[in-house]
Amino acid sequence: MNTDPSQIQLTADGRLKHFLTTEGLSKDLLTEILDTADSFISTQERSVKKVPLLRGKTVANLFFENSTRTRSTFELAAKRLSADILNLDIQRSATSKGETLMDTLWNLEAMYSDMFVVRHADSGAAHFIAEHVTPNVAIINAGDGRHAHPTQAMLDMLTIRRHKGSIEGKVVAIVGDILHSRVARSQIHALNTLGAAEVRVVGPATLLPRDIEALGCKAYYDFNLALRDCDVVIMLRLQKERMQNALLPSESEFFKLYGLTTEKLALANPDAIVMHPGPINRGVEIESAVADGPQSVILNQVSYGIAVRMAVMAMAMSGQQSEQQAEQQAKGETEA
Amino acid sequence: MKYLHIRDARVIAPAQQLDQVCDIYLSEGRIRAIGQKPAGGTIESTLDANGLWLVPGFIDLSAHLNEPGFTQRGTIFSETKAAANAGFTHVCAQPLTKPVADSPAVVQLMLEKSASAGQAQVLPLGALTQGLAGEQIANMVGLTSAGCVALSNARKPVKDAYVLRRLMEYAATYDIRLFLDANDAALSAGGVMHEGPTATRMGLAGIPETAETIALAQIILLAEQTGARVHISQISCARSAAMLRDARQRGLNISADVAMANLCYTDAKVQGFDGRFHVQPPLRSESDRQALLAAVNAGELAICSNHQRHESAAKKAPFAEAAVGIAMYDDFIGLLLQLVDAGELTLTSALNALSKLPADALQMAVGFEEGKVFNAALIDPTSTNEHGVNGKVVATFVDGFRTLKA
Numbered sequence: 001m002n003t004d005p006s007q008i009q010l011t012a013d014g015r016l017k018h019f020l021t022t023e024g025l026s027k028d029l030l031t032e033i034l035d036t037a038d039s040f041i042s043t044q045e046r047s048v049k050k051v052p053l054l055r056g057k058t059v060a061n062l063f064f065e066n067s068t069r070t071r072s073t074f075e076l077a078a079k080r081l082s083a084d085i086l087n088l089d090i091q092r093s094a095t096s097k098g099e100t101l102m103d104t105l106w107n108l109e110a111m112y113s114d115m116f117v118v119r120h121a122d123s124g125a126a127h128f129i130a131e132h133v134t135p136n137v138a139i140i141n142a143g144d145g146r147h148a149h150p151t152q153a154m155l156d157m158l159t160i161r162r163h164k165g166s167i168e169g170k171v172v173a174i175v176g177d178i179l180h181s182r183v184a185r186s187q188i189h190a191l192n193t194l195g196a197a198e199v200r201v202v203g204p205a206t207l208l209p210r211d212i213e214a215l216g217c218k219a220y221y222d223f224n225l226a227l228r229d230c231d232v233v234i235m236l237r238l239q240k241e242r243m244q245n246a247l248l249p250s251e252s253e254f255f256k257l258y259g260l261t262t263e264k265l266a267l268a269n270p271d272a273i274v275m276h277p278g279p280i281n282r283g284v285e286i287e288s289a290v291a292d293g294p295q296s297v298i299l300n301q302v303s304y305g306i307a308v309r310m311a312v313m314a315m316a317m318s319g320q321q322s323e324q325q326a327e328q329q330a331k332g333e334t335e336a
Numbered sequence: 337m338k339y340l341h342i343r344d345a346r347v348i349a350p351a352q353q354l355d356q357v358c359d360i361y362l363s364e365g366r367i368r369a370i371g372q373k374p375a376g377g378t379i380e381s382t383l384d385a386n387g388l389w390l391v392p393g394f395i396d397l398s399a400h401l402n403e404p405g406f407t408q409r410g411t412i413f414s415e416t417k418a419a420a421n422a423g424f425t426h427v428c429a430q431p432l433t434k435p436v437a438d439s440p441a442v443v444q445l446m447l448e449k450s451a452s453a454g455q456a457q458v459l460p461l462g463a464l465t466q467g468l469a470g471e472q473i474a475n476m477v478g479l480t481s482a483g484c485v486a487l488s489n490a491r492k493p494v495k496d497a498y499v500l501r502r503l504m505e506y507a508a509t510y511d512i513r514l515f516l517d518a519n520d521a522a523l524s525a526g527g528v529m530h531e532g533p534t535a536t537r538m539g540l541a542g543i544p545e546t547a548e549t550i551a552l553a554q555i556i557l558l559a560e561q562t563g564a565r566v567h568i569s570q571i572s573c574a575r576s577a578a579m580l581r582d583a584r585q586r587g588l589n590i591s592a593d594v595a596m597a598n599l600c601y602t603d604a605k606v607q608g609f610d611g612r613f614h615v616q617p618p619l620r621s622e623s624d625r626q627a628l629l630a631a632v633n634a635g636e637l638a639i640c641s642n643h644q645r646h647e648s649a650a651k652k653a654p655f656a657e658a659a660v661g662i663a664m665y666d667d668f669i670g671l672l673l674q675l676v677d678a679g680e681l682t683l684t685s686a687l688n689a690l691s692k693l694p695a696d697a698l699q700m701a702v703g704f705e706e707g708k709v710f711n712a713a714l715i716d717p718t719s720t721n722e723h724g725v726n727g728k729v730v731a732t733f734v735d736g737f738r739t740l741k742a
Contacts, residue, residue: 023537102652122654123539124609132652145656147539182539210542211533 008130017319018130018139019312021148022190030193034158036311053314054083060113061087064120070142074117077309109134123147136324138316146182152277153186155308159301160232163273168195173226175202175258176236176285179209183277192216202226206247223258230268234275235260235285251284261287273297337363337377345385349392350688351703365736367710391687392703393425393711395694397593398569400644405434410645416455420732420739422668423713424456431463432490438463438474440482447483455739464489471495476512485698486513491616493521497554504564516555517569523547528656530603530618543618545573552576556583567697568592570642572617574627591697594628595642596664600671611651611658633685638693670725710736
């Protein structure tokens, strides 16, 4: 099998049935995700927050890589859609005993889940699972290697839309460790599809992957230059191990060149917003005064995360159901 | 004398500049006549080869036969049979077995299994370093005396330039042939595919061209210094082909090969995260592929299969976790003819790269001459195989013995 990663996530009539990557999805579909998420934000402000869209469904959280934060937001999103939730910390159980990913999947299928939320250290893992599990299980990618983190990217899009009105025509800078970032890759695809005027990636050559501009962005080494005319500044988290791998000399030199300070932010448009997928390293990629300042929307991002995850879970489940119905109908017709 | 008569074949032998429809008469495994039946003797049987191509048997400079040690994937019998079905009469077997082929006992076992299989003949490659660990010199003389045609480290890293220099010096002392792969372990560490736009898009760690070219420069310089007899296994970059050309122009006698997969595919194949295409060296860019094809057409590069069969479960994993290597024999002839049909390789240079050039690297005789042992494949270029691909080997002769019957 050699399926196009962007097409495997759609039903025959173009509806979402898995959510693996923002790449290749239409503007209409991405907008539908944002609109649906918007509608859930209003339900989240009510005292009774549950909606019954996934009642009777079982969602399995398959985290092959630790992430308490992402897992919690998915768990909350599933609960607010009235689903039953199964949390599996696979990192410590199956795969450490030499079980292959396929073995693990076959075991999980036997539990009759309707949706897998997958976090895995290998790029393409969610795509692999979508290709190989039984049909009718929706796969939501919660981060695969360096490849994609589409729900994070969509909550960022929602943040931009709610704070800047629209993504169209905006200049967006993504700053820091682009090389290892699945978030950056998913953001670049989503921003381009939703009509951003320019996407800039900013960092030293060691942290910008080769041929990154082929994804539809402009590479900048000079942060000051990249901030000019910016409407949105997205700071990425810097992992400590980058220093050991000879990618960077020190945190302090990185902060001097690419850390976001009040002075630097003044180079962007005056109404620019500052984002960060979290967790933030204060004083490494961002100064506290900026992270907690009036232009920061970092905490809003977290609250939108639940709504966006509710939206893609509801949409993918509905896509799966419509596909099952279509299959049954087709089967009924051939039998008749 | 009793003859096997092959009638009306299109006989193509680049080494003899032969390409004509004619008859061949064989007896006792040797070619007795090309064209007219020799005077005296009788024809015992006739093989009608009308519309078929009779070509020199292919010599594979690299394959993994999985025995001993990994017989759940394949055995010397199954893999040499698959090789014969693809037109190969001789197969250089990489030493990455279990135990590693670093002792005469393992080599002996491979040769015995090969002889009893009666398929394509195994030419063992001995381990270049003990345990393929890249540190201590293997018993080179013992291995070649046991029947190894050359020594290889099977794409396992040699510790450093010091060890490589000593390996080459020692081999040069006894005029032992070395099959070296150009791969800088530090530059390729962690990489699973060609470093370029596709790797960046897929979020897969890349292997830069410099991992190959820097290691190749090191080998070329040490070969010039030590005088070791070196063949470079599986180059993948345009730049490497150019570097080898330069080295030869300076007078260095150095041969090289390219894996079939790198002539057929590019890194674009990885786009669906398809684990089948997790190979080493990695599939590179279209411009690399074009340069490699050009080098084959120029007669500078041999073609090897670099065949490696895995259990299907080992390939069924996220890309980086999928086992490295691809089974090539089953579709080999179809892929080759596709390259020829598409005008990417000329038939003559394709055959040359599979027979004459590998034979030269191993100092073997090849081609069709009266009195010579008959190693050949009879190809039907029009019939389709089970995958609907054109091209099928209908008979293979190894040392005059027919392994495959139509």
